[in-house]
Amino acid sequence: MDDGTSQYYFTASMDSGKALYGLLKAIQFQECAVFCAMSEGLKLTVEEGKCVQASAYVPADNFTEYHVREDVDVMFKISIAVLTECLNIFGASEESSLKMYYRSEGSPLLLVLQPQSVHNVMTDCEISTQTADSVLELRDEDASEVAKLVLKASAFLGLLVDLERSCDVMELNLSPDHPNVSIVTYGMQDRSCIEVPKSSDMMQSFSCEQAVSLKYQLPHIRLIMKALAISSKVVLRCSSNGLLLLQLKLEKDDQRQMFSEFHIVPLLDDY
Known part of the structure; x- marks a missing residue:
């Protein structure tokens, strides 16, 4: 990524998105997730009613490049079904590099994927985002x-x-x-x-x-x-x-x- 990343709220890249795909599929029991980018890494959360809450955590050191603007909250709702489908666009057997861009509130999440076995092929995916609903706080600080x-x-x-x-x-x-x-x-x-x-x-x-x-x-x-x-x-x-x-x-x-x-x-x- 170039020095122009400062115009984005969030940018990240990794050499292979396969592990991320597997992790997100593991919590994909609802259509949408709350996507939150923090300085320490990514967190995606899904909920079923008020009974189950599942989160996927991807620490920043999993990325080759990772940048989050400190003056904004990068949190939005996104279709986790569409996100996983995009991450797997070249198939489960293909290792693909991944770049993610999120420009500003209301902007789509942009994915750029390139298969490692074919250097002249690349695909861009834009996934619409929505304002995130509040996430349930299930933990009780008073509970031991x-x-x-x-x-x-x-x-x-x-x-x-x-x-x-x-x-x-x-x-x-x-x-x-x-x-x-x-x-x-x-x-x-x-x-x-x-x-x-x-x-x-x-x-x-x-x-x-x-x-x-x-x-x-x-x-x-x-x-x-x-x-x-x-x-x-x-x-x-x-x-x-x-x-x-x-x-x-x-x-x-x-x-x-x-x-x-x-x-x-x-x-x-x-x-």
């Missing part, structure tokens, strides 16, 4: 953390895959005593239980000072499965108000990291 688990993402994904699909409620039971973790699913006629002791190969660390039992809509929990499939580690945190926070780390080939984060609200019948 009652449990923290660090799990291998692939193993946790396998556990979720094994849960009965006909069930619609998941009960998460955590305890300092054996078996430490039990996951119970409930459906119209089915009930199943999976136990995971802290000595399990799935568990990298376990912290829980007192027993806690929380219930969630299982379809909300399943929304993390795409993110789990591309992540190496997941940190699960439970708050005293029942809010479930899952933080997932995506490790790229160049050792830089991207993250996704899911907040899931418990069933109100139990609170």
Whole structure:
């Protein structure tokens, strides 16, 4: 990018947009996302009602060039479906360099993609933007953390895959005593239980000072499965108000990291 980037609110470039594409697909369960460019990096957030909030974080060091004007707030609503489609315009098997430009409030987000295997081919995409709605603040500063688990993402994904699909409620039971973790699913006629002791190969660390039992809509929990499939580690945190926070780390080939984060609200019948 040239010195003219100062005319833009936001500019960024990266050698390959493949990891960004995968990360955004992992949180694409709604049509639109709130796009926020900060000095430390990008954050895109989607919400489902007032029950689930998912964010993708792309630290600035993932970009070869990254610039955000400090005197403005770079935040807007954008179709995440269109954004991911544009990022994949040359296909999943093609590595493509990416440049992003956002001129000013109300302007479209401009993407410039060039496949690495063909140097004389380039495509420009303009994606319309809208004024961003306010993002839900689900965290309660007064709520304390009652449990923290660090799990291998692939193993946790396998556990979720094994849960009965006909069930619609998941009960998460955590305890300092054996078996430490039990996951119970409930459906119209089915009930199943999976136990995971802290000595399990799935568990990298376990912290829980007192027993806690929380219930969630299982379809909300399943929304993390795409993110789990591309992540190496997941940190699960439970708050005293029942809010479930899952933080997932995506490790790229160049050792830089991207993250996704899911907040899931418990069933109100139990609170």
